[in-house]
Amino acid sequence: MRERKKSRAPLVLTVLFCILYILLAIRPLTTELTLTQKWTIDILQDVQPLSDEKAIPFKLGQSMGYFTEDGKLVFSTTFPFKASISNVYNAAYSAGNTQTTLVTPQNQKACTIAAAGYPYFSENRIYMFLPGGSAVAQYNDQGFRIWQHEGYAPITAFSSSKGGSVIGYADGSVISYTAQGTVDQNFAPGGSETEVILGAAISPDGTTVACLCGLDRQRFVIARKEGNTSRIIHHHYIEHQTCEQQLVQFTRDAKTVFYTCKDGLGVLKLGRKKVASQKIIPIEGTITQIVESENEDFMYVLSRENNTYTVTILEGTDTVASSFRFSANNAFIQASGSSLFVGKDNTISRIDVSRS
Known part of the structure; x- marks a missing residue:
């Protein structure tokens, strides 16, 4: 009886798979970057008038101002105490600030807020942190108050996006406002021996809030608005906790959220209903x-x-x-x-x- 020949197809497929694996393994994970310095300007030099160019804000030490992409210094000033600046407004203020005058990148008066407090600008959004440390208010571009919220504990975290604002308090509570000025979320993450919010951010569409909260044990929590309730879609414990305030920030597409910690930079990629992946990038x-x-x-x-x-x-x-x-x-x-x-x-x- 003639012996049947064995098929060589599995062997060929195995060899092709090994070759493909080797080629993919030696391919670089990222392309090389080229960094090219185009110009350097001195913020003490004479300013030039701003026309239709985009004004980019800066704050260095006790100086602040605006420059353009092509290297024109269009506004520069010094301030004795503190200052706030965005791409739309800037203002210097003192420790006993009773009113605040907002100035544009063209060095023109925008409006005056006739209230005591300390200004904070996020793009074209105007906020005032009120004396006492437990209240914040949002104002319109005419200097009139839109809303004000006062808590029972000091404010320890705050962030703003085009979708709204989020406030974190020393008692561990979190409250968010819509862009229209109504309360959207109000909850306390809990889960720690000591409740405190050390960092918070709100997504660009205003539906999702992320915060670094608590001590013993410290957690990172993400909550999403669903109907009339807030649902925690993710939480994890921080290995090396910190007592200091930290940055929390969403990307513009709301698909990734970052937080800072002792180990570096936390990165969480968000899926539709839960976190798709997370990692810590060591940063010096x-x-x-x-x-x-x-x-x-x-x-x-x-x-x-x-x-x-x-x-x-x-x-x-x-x-x-x-x-x-x-x-x-x-x-x-x-x-x-x-x-x-x-x-x-x-x-x-x-x-x-x-x-x-």
Whole structure:
């Protein structure tokens, strides 16, 4: 009897699979980045008039102002105590502030808020933190109050987006307002020996709130508005807790939320009903800013350790693509288009970031 030939198909498929695996394994995870410095300006130089260009805000030490993408300094001033600035408004204020005058990037008066407190601007949104530390109010562009909320404990966290505002208190309670000025969520995450909110953020559509809360044990909690209730869709415990206030921030598409912690930067990617993935990216020093690129899929993270600043560039929100360091007493970062702007003491530099 003739012996049947064995099929070679499984062997061929196995060889092809091994070749494909090797090719994928040696492919770089990210493309190399090219950082090109385009210009550097001094914030002490003479200002030029602002026309139709986009005004980018800065605050360095006791100085603040605006510059443009092509390197024009269009507004610069110093302040003796404290100041708040956004791309729409700026204001300096004193410890005993009884009223606040808002100024535009064109150095024109926008309005005056006839109330005691300390201003905070988020793009075109205007807030005043009232004396005593437990109340905050939102105002319109004419200086009239839209809403005010006063809690029973000091405010320990606050954030704003185009979808609304979120307030965290020292007693562990969280309350959010819609963009129209009505209460949307009001809950206490709980789950810790000591209840306190150390950081909070609200998504751009106003439906989701994230917060770092509690001590012994500390948790990161994400709650989403569903009907008339708030449902916690995710929580996890923080391995190395902190007693200091932390940054919490959503991306513009609300698909990722970041939080800072002792171990670096926490990154959670959100699905429709739950968190799809989470990780911690080690970052040197204390994170002071998280900035999202406009045209590219980059996140820029500024951190500080003594007088050494580090800028870490993330690709795809959770992969470290590059980083660089510099020494300074004060620093900031901003992003516009495909450019990163780095402020260092009295200078501002534009760095174009591209893939090569």
